[in-house]
Amino acid sequence: MVCDDGCVHPPRDLDELMSRARALEGVALSELMDVSGLAVRTKGKAGEAMERALGATGVGASLDFPELGVELKTIPVEPDLKPRESTFVCAVALAHADREEWDDSWVKRKLSRVLWMPIVHEAALRRVGRAVLWAPTEEQTCILQADFEEILGAIAIGGIEGVTAHMGRWLQLRPKAADSHARALALGPDDALIETVPRGFYLRSRFTGAILRDPSATP
Amino acid sequence: MVCDDGCVHPPRDLDELMSRARALEGVALSELMDVSGLAVRTKGKAGEAMERALGATGVGASLDFPELGVELKTIPVEPDLKPRESTFVCAVALAHADREEWDDSWVKRKLSRVLWMPIVHEAALRRVGRAVLWAPTEEQTCILQADFEEILGAIAIGGIEGVTAHMGRWLQLRPKAADSHARALALGPDDALIETVPRGFYLRSRFTGAILRDPSATP
DNA sequence: TAGGATCCAGCTTTGGATCCTT
């Protein structure tokens, strides 16, 4: 499972992926990565450590395991599995939000099958929790699609500034200020193009928390 | 309009009621009641002062102006009309929530016509704001009814403990802990009767704030 | 610049607790 240079080979199938994921349960994060620099210095690193540990192959704007159709999401949780944050899904194409369709959206593709790897935060210690492989049920897909369409519809009607993070039952749109000085072109009122902060789709923690407990839940 | 003992006679019709209500605009609360005892000692008193000032006649479980079909609600707001609190409507009959019907509910009756008297809080001063006479539009009634039925349905299915204040777009159910030690009998899971804190229906401030600005709004 | 994931100040909401009058 490990080649000469310390890399993990890609999993051949879902079973192998899940065996690896389950084998990581209980492992301290410090065993998978360098956690020196303490606390503040781990943004995004846990996700990358998990990708390496599981043998993810995806690059750029693709899934983490393209052959298996699986997206990997590392999610920080409390000991009771309550997520500490909402989960980023993907950026939104602000400039032509009016022609987006659910069926060929990145949101739908990314969420069609997700391997959730909880990282349990307990005081200073962080451990891998129980992995969950999830594909949305039909009912869940309907609600996600409705959220998606509500948000894009609102952009089309009132422009991006009329959209708030209150919209959407499970999916919401929020600033994705990777570079807080960045500006993107977006649809404003009256079809004008305006500059605004880049935004992304996020899953509310009420929903991701429910998935971790029961993958077919509808909170 | 004032009889010998300082009482205000009841208004004969809606016009008279509204004239009085509008005449109170800008009046400091200290002119209508004793505000000594400062701040903490005014719970419910502003509402009673307003009843007296307008000549309300209702007693017990009835409307404030039974002949006019009007319920009076005194509501604390910020200078920009944003309500400081949700608004209590009435208690819920916890013991037989399963047989309640919207059409003969107290919620519907109390909300069929409301005279809103905002009390504008600005620093230490409190003044009467602009009165609003409101009756729900057909659309608003539909949403209120849907909220009511969602909440009562949830009680019927999962018992009172399964109902949270998150339910309902405009109407919500919350503890009505007038006496925090009080307990009421309510439907629990499996149709058992359990003891619980008394609860009441409240209107969210998102909704009451919208009514004050535009009585036909659907926030 | 894109992907991946936290961090956090400040505001809002929940779930009661309190207070007064009839």
Added chain:
DNA sequence: AAGGATCCAAAGCTGGATCCTA
């Protein structure tokens, strides 16, 4: 006990700000 309304600590949510790697 019911009607009327306010107070508040703690939890949750919004709207960004930050940080790292490729």
